Amino acid sequence: MRIRYNFLTLGLILVLAVGGCSKVSKKATPSPTDTALVTEQTTPTEETERIGQVVVLTEREPITLDPYRMVSPSPDDSIAVHLWDTLVWLDDDLALKPHLAESWWLVNDLTWELELRQGITFQNGEPFDARAVKSSLERAARLEGSLETFATDVALQSVEIVDDYTVRVRTTKPAVSLIYELASVEILPPIYYAQTSLEDLARNPVGSGPYQLAGWDPGGRLVLEANDDYWQGVPLVRTIVFEAENDVSQRLTRLVDGDTDLVADLPPDQSGAADTERTQLLAIESTRRLFVGLRFQEDTPLADRRVRQALNYAVDVQALVSEFHAGYGQRYGSWVNPPNADPALSPWPYDPAKARDLLSQAGYPDGFEIAMDTPVGRYYQDQEIAKAIAAQLAKVGVTTIVQPREWSVYVSERLIPKDTAPLFLLSLMSWGDGPEDMRNLAYDFPFNPTLWYNEEFEQLIGEIEQTFNSRLRQNLQLRAQAIAYDEAPWIWLWRPYLFYGASEKLDWWQPRPDGLIYLYASLGLEG
Numbered sequence: 001m002r003i004r005y006n007f008l009t010l011g012l013i014l015v016l017a018v019g020g021c022s023k024v025s026k027k028a029t030p031s032p033t034d035t036a037l038v039t040e041q042t043t044p045t046e047e048t049e050r051i052g053q054v055v056v057l058t059e060r061e062p063i064t065l066d067p068y069r070m071v072s073p074s075p076d077d078s079i080a081v082h083l084w085d086t087l088v089w090l091d092d093d094l095a096l097k098p099h100l101a102e103s104w105w106l107v108n109d110l111t112w113e114l115e116l117r118q119g120i121t122f123q124n125g126e127p128f129d130a131r132a133v134k135s136s137l138e139r140a141a142r143l144e145g146s147l148e149t150f151a152t153d154v155a156l157q158s159v160e161i162v163d164d165y166t167v168r169v170r171t172t173k174p175a176v177s178l179i180y181e182l183a184s185v186e187i188l189p190p191i192y193y194a195q196t197s198l199e200d201l202a203r204n205p206v207g208s209g210p211y212q213l214a215g216w217d218p219g220g221r222l223v224l225e226a227n228d229d230y231w232q233g234v235p236l237v238r239t240i241v242f243e244a245e246n247d248v249s250q251r252l253t254r255l256v257d258g259d260t261d262l263v264a265d266l267p268p269d270q271s272g273a274a275d276t277e278r279t280q281l282l283a284i285e286s287t288r289r290l291f292v293g294l295r296f297q298e299d300t301p302l303a304d305r306r307v308r309q310a311l312n313y314a315v316d317v318q319a320l321v322s323e324f325h326a327g328y329g330q331r332y333g334s335w336v337n338p339p340n341a342d343p344a345l346s347p348w349p350y351d352p353a354k355a356r357d358l359l360s361q362a363g364y365p366d367g368f369e370i371a372m373d374t375p376v377g378r379y380y381q382d383q384e385i386a387k388a389i390a391a392q393l394a395k396v397g398v399t400t401i402v403q404p405r406e407w408s409v410y411v412s413e414r415l416i417p418k419d420t421a422p423l424f425l426l427s428l429m430s431w432g433d434g435p436e437d438m439r440n441l442a443y444d445f446p447f448n449p450t451l452w453y454n455e456e457f458e459q460l461i462g463e464i465e466q467t468f469n470s471r472l473r474q475n476l477q478l479r480a481q482a483i484a485y486d487e488a489p490w491i492w493l494w495r496p497y498l499f500y501g502a503s504e505k506l507d508w509w510q511p512r513p514d515g516l517i518y519l520y521a522s523l524g525l526e527g
Contacts, residue, residue, distance in 0.1 A: 031244045050523055051505055053239040057251045058517075061244035064202040067186040068140050068148040073429070073515035074264050075242055081518055082224050083242060084186035084207035087114060087133065088179055091506045092512050094287070094432035096179060100128060100187055101206075106468060109174045110157075113524065116165040120231045122189035130161040135190035135285045137169070155177045169514050174466035176473065180433040181346040210235045210520040219244075233522030236508075240519055255279055255501045262506060264517060266499035267380050267468045268326035274501025282500045283328065287337045287430040289440075290379065292372070292389060292491035294517070295422045301368050302422055308488035310358035314396045315389055315491055329494040334481050337495075340434030340474065342481040348492060355396040367397020372374065372423035373414055378407040379427055380496070386425045388489070418449040427496070431514055433462050434477050441484050452489035460487035 058075040070076035089099040101114040107475045113292035120128040137159045141151030150156065160168040169178065192206050205213055210232065211224035226235040243260075245251045248396055251263040252273045262418040266274060275281040294302050294311065301307045317331040332343035359367060374386035384403045390400035403416065403421055428447065430437050439445050442461050443453045460480040467473040500511050508521060 005166065029064050044501035047150045051237045053241060054262065054506065054519055055241045055243065055260040056519075057243055057245045057254060057260045057263045057519065059244065059246055059248075059251075062222070063218075065205045065213070066198070066202045067205070068143050068146040069202070070145065074517060075244070078517035079224070079242060080186060081209070081516060082211040082520060083205050083209045083213065084188065085120075085209050086184070086186055087116075087182045090180075090183045090431060090514070092510060092518075094512075094514060097185070100133075101182070104179060107168065109466070109468070110171050112169045112171075112175075112178055113162070114167050114169070116167065117231070118165055120208055121229075122192070122206060122208045123212050123227060124189055124192050126191055128187065128189075128208055129164045130167045131164075132187055132190050133167050133302065134159040134161055135194070136187045137185060138234045139188065139193065140185055148185060150181050153181050167301070174468070175467055177435045180431060180436065183431070207228070211240060213238070226270065232520075236521040236523045237519055252501060255503065258503070261503040261518070262509070262519075263501040264498075266501060268324075268328050268497065268499060269476050271326070271501070274499070278504055280502050280504075282502055282511050284513055285329070285495050286498050286515060287432055287513045288427050288496055288515075289335050289337075289430065290425075290427045290493040290496055291335070292384075292493065293424045293426055293448075293450045294452075294489055294491065295420065295424075295449065296453070296489070297422070300422065301364055301370070304362045305487060306358045306362040307364065309421055310355040310362070310396065311393065311398070311491050312348040312488055313351045313355035313358065314398070315392050315493075317347070317493055318350070319392075320385060320388055321494055324385050325494075325496060328497040331494050332492055334485065335428075335490065335492065336434060336437040336477065336481055337432050338432050340437065340477055342478045342485075344478075345481060345485050352396050359396060359398075359415035364397070367399065368400070369399040370423060371403055371421035372425065373403050373405060373410065373421040374425040375407045375410045376404045378410070379425075382425060387439075389425075394478070415447055415449060418451070420449045422493075424449065429514065434474070438464055438477060438480055441489055450489045452487065454483060454487055457483045457487075 060071060060075065062076045062079060064070060065079070069081045070080055085100050087101040091097050100117050100120065102117050104112055104114045107113050116130060116133065123129060137150065137156070140146055140148040141156060154177070155172040157170040157172045160170065162168055171178065186207065189206050193201060203216065210227055210230045212227050214223040214225040216222045217346065220243070224240040226238045228234050245254070248264060248267060248270055252270065254260040255263045255274060256276055256279060258278070263274065288402055294308050296303060321327060321329040330438045331347035333347045334341040336342070359365065372386055372390060374383050376383050386402050390402050393400050400423065414424065428440050438461055441448060441452065441457070443458060457480055460476050464473055464476045464480065467476060498511055498515055502509060509519065512518065
């Protein structure tokens with residue numbers, strides 16, 4: 001999985017006027033008890049009137065348009081997904097679908113073969129073929145400063161051109177998640193990206209996607225115009241404009257005033273303002289897991305499993321959800337997302353008496369003092385959530401010193417060197433792939449500073465990554481989840497919701513649990 005989907009930040013988005021609009025029905029107000037999409041959508045048909053322009057407001061703006069150096073789902077990857085295609089596609093439910101690759105199969109445990117779609121042309125006239133796939137996968141692996149981790153994630157050995165529309169991807173070890181990983185790699189026209197300077201590529205992208213860049217004023221508007229020759233059909237929306245607006249109230253005001261069509265990155269306690277007579281509030285539970293990591297170091301309280309379990313019993317997650325996320329969210333039993341999560345793992349209950357009993361059993365009847373790192377401003381009310389967790393832990397005798405850190409410092413000085421405080425607040429994104437979710441707790445996972453090592457768990461991870469039979473793999477995943485649940489390397493928290501405000505012209509659009517804003521829909525006409 002691309003590191004940019006797990007961490008780091010910075011992104012952009014722009015905007016301008018409004019285009020043609022079609023009549024749509026008002027949506028229902030979402031409820032905090034819902035766990036999926038909280039409003040119904042309609043689907044564009046051939047009779048749908050083409051929309052002239054859609055304006056999107058997000059919190060941040062992008063700093064580059066080189067796809068392998070882009071950072072976050074909103075707005076970076078939300079822009080990228082309109083400019084470039086990938087070999088496979090994750091639909092709104094995060095299910096794998098053929099895209100530039102029509103089909104794929106396993107030749108042997110170390111080799112995948114992909115049959116490519118024919119007749120597709122990049123927007124500069126270059127043909128899409130096996131050469132484009134080979135050069136893109138190799139560029140992602142070799143580009144200095146690349147945030148695309150496909151090559152290391154699958155232990156890539158080589159990409160072989162079988163013929164113009166067939167490629168073989170070879171790995172040094174079995175890679176059951178290779179097809180999922182390919183959903184993150186944008187395919188680029190090889191000649192253009194080989195002959196153009198990195199500086200120009202960062203501002204003048206070329207792809208085969210449903211839109212092409214029409215203009216970008218860093219710090220201002222980014223405009224995408226429809227590619228009417230797109231292989232999946234003429235885009236319903238002619239022009240998409242992205243703009244960044246850090247102030248939430250300004251984003252909401254512009255939505256209500258009709259100056260924008262979609263606002264993203266809304267905080268839970270202010271999102272209700274998006275629900276008006278002419279606009280709708282959309283909410284969806286994300287696949288992101290919020291948690292407090294627990295560092296395993298000898299001769300410290302956290303080395304004792306009973307202490308780690310006690311901390312889970314000591315945190316009232318639903319109280320945190322109610323106070324900081326307006327009641328949207330519920331504690332998860334497994335860090336693995338459905339459908340791969342073990343349904344037998346019930347969320348840890350809030351039981352401070354049980355927590356105190358476990359601490360006494362572990363030899364800490366009077367508790368102890370400990371530090372917790374937290375980012376500031378990376379997640380909604382992250383510092384406040386950390387302090388509230390510290391207050392709850394204090395009730396069972398654990399005095400927690402909260403250490404706020406600016407996000408870039410948090411990443412560079414704490415996460416990357418795996419040198420955090422004994423407790424650390426963090427959130428990890430997911431595309432819903434079971435083996436990828438499992439690896440979040442693997443000892444060698446880049447962003448796992450817990451230092452937790454369980455020999456049986458690590459062996460199971462190794463087997464999972466080499467087991468292509470889905471039923472056998474799921475059985476292994478269930479065993480591994482049960483081990484981690486009992487060992488408690490995290491204080492398991494909740495999956496935050498994503499909130500959007502949309503104008504009536506976006507009646508057909510729906511949010512995705514991975515946070516990607518995707519506005520392509522076919523008008524029903526061939527490109």
